[in-house]
Amino acid sequence: MKRFSKIAVSAATLAVLSTGYPVPSGPVHAAPGQVPGPAAAPDSVTTPDTVAPAGQTGTPPVASAVPPTVPPTKAPTPPPNAISEKEAVAKVRALFDGLGEFPYVTAYYLPGDPRAGIFMGSRPTWDLTFFATDPSKFQGPPSEPPDTLNARVDAITGAILDFSRMNPAWTGDRQPDNQLALQAATAFLQKVGSPFRDQGLERIGGGGITQTATPGTKTLQWRFAVVTFSEKVHGIPFPQNSLDIRVDQFGHVIGMQIMHPFDSSKLPDPSGAISSDEAQKLLAAQLQLEKMYLTTPFHLDSSGQLQKGDRPVLGYFPMRQGSIDAFSGKPFTGGLSIPPNMEMNKTLSIIGQGQALQAKDKDTAARLVADFLHMDLSGMTFEEQTPPPDTLSGYHPRVLTWSLRPPASSPAAQGSTIAPAEQPSHINAVFDADTGQWLDLNVDTQMLRGKPAVLSMEQGEAKALSFLQQILPKGSQTVQLVWEMDGSKPLPSPPDWFDPAKDPNFMPEPLPVYTYIFRPLVQGVPILDRIYNVQVDATTGRIVGFTLPPASSPALPDNRDTITPEQAKTAFLQAQPIRLVYTWPAFGNQAAPQGQLVYEFDPNHPIQYIDAFTGKLAFFGGR
Incomplete structure (x- = not known):
């Protein structure tokens, strides 16, 4: 069986412009190394799951929360302070009321690799796969992807780090209702227990997974909402420490992943930060809007469903939204430097x-x-x-x-x-x-x-x-x-x-x-x-x-009698809130010595564009 997957983040913060790489509309620190830009259709909702072999040029499909386990050639021995395989299995079964439908399980102990740094692979884990039938008796490729549950358990603490279940009986092509997803995710969070002292809802995104059995042509598709709860420190969001819960259109919780790579106790105290009024002026100075056509406008309705616009639009799109250090007011880039000659904007x-x-x-x-x-x-x-x-x-x-x-x-x-x-x-x-x-x-x-x-x-x-x-x-x-x-x-x-010496292959x-x-x-x-x-x-x-784009293109409106760039910028700033947020710069598998507090335009209330004729604002959420 081959599995191709794409796990998506919030449509509010990420778009893919057919350039072969993701382009965030939010601050640079959201994804170091990515190029700031405008947001077109959210890839998480509109683009079929990518099918591409590993090692391709460009952006490969994002790995699922629990990738297929590759057992080591020689099973390593867990240390004395590690929980046993039996205890790890019991932890997962207890979370799902016994998992009686999955009587069989395979388990591999992975000792972790310190070179993984801030990534989950640095932790020793038990990788578990639960089956409805005896996996040792499988003969040949399945006619369809089997119903299994994969889970990863911290071998030292016993915490369930992530799990993923793709039941063929739960397939569908409809994005789950946001309220249904939030209710199911909140109830599951109470059941599993939060790894954070305080947390809050960060965003509700969407995504999908396609599985194809080989040989044969049977393909199964799942759609799900991704409900993200981020840690709060001093009442301020710290999105890099977060918990993702995936909910399908029927309300099933089909996946979870805990990301807790940073010690939030070392984040700076927010006292001494500049005022939000001063921050908004500094953010406004960095904001760049560009007049552009959008041939296929869209928005997400209140239930998270994609709704297509009826005609092309001419609007002012936010091309660059920076973030600033909350104490100095200086532009924040996470220590990254992008060569200025990359951006050309040359007419030919x-x-x-x-x-x-x-x-x-x-x-x-x-x-x-x-x-x-x-x-x-x-x-x-x-x-x-x-x-x-x-x-x-x-x-x-x-x-x-x-x-x-x-x-x-x-x-x-x-x-x-x-x-x-x-x-x-x-x-x-x-x-x-x-x-x-x-x-x-x-x-x-x-x-x-x-x-x-x-x-x-x-x-x-x-x-x-x-x-x-x-x-x-x-x-x-x-x-x-x-x-x-x-x-x-x-x-x-x-x-x-x-330090390149710590990660020479990066x-x-x-x-x-x-x-x-x-x-x-x-x-x-x-x-x-x-x-x-x-x-x-x-x-x-x-x-x-x-x-390349499709050959056909609809008729576009005339570029006449439009509002000025200054009017568009004023409309944007009046409607777009800003927020304080903690971030910890990272590059490769290494983290900066210190986390930082920054101001940014709130990516969870994103403006898609300002209509160039009316000055009205179009939101991703279709308000």
């Missing part, structure tokens, strides 16, 4: 040639991919999957994957992947299942790691523009180069307190791949949700990855 003119990249069947698609990459795919293992259609746009992806597998005589373990040094281990191509349009290419580029770049960034840009010229509609086109990123350089630069060798992100311009205004992401191999100049 292109004469499109209208070349179609289309394939409506897998054989045609295979020829198209092979010709495009100048590669022979015949020696690779082929797999095709068709996830459910996108909730917002109706786009129906067909995902084609070519992977290199070891030959039968290879001493490598079954199922492992071996790739020649000069050939990618996998190629991922996504087509529109209805129109055949090729929308995404993702080629493994790890064989390039450590090689020097031959092309300059400017030469790579020319290669990316040449590719765009081929595929853009015929005639004169204007695009905006939004970002360019050099994979051969670390991004972002590590903070001063990061900063990998340079990867000579250039990434260019473009948006089309209409009447001089960029379109937020139409992104062209092009990746160029800096050693050869070949295109090794792209993300």
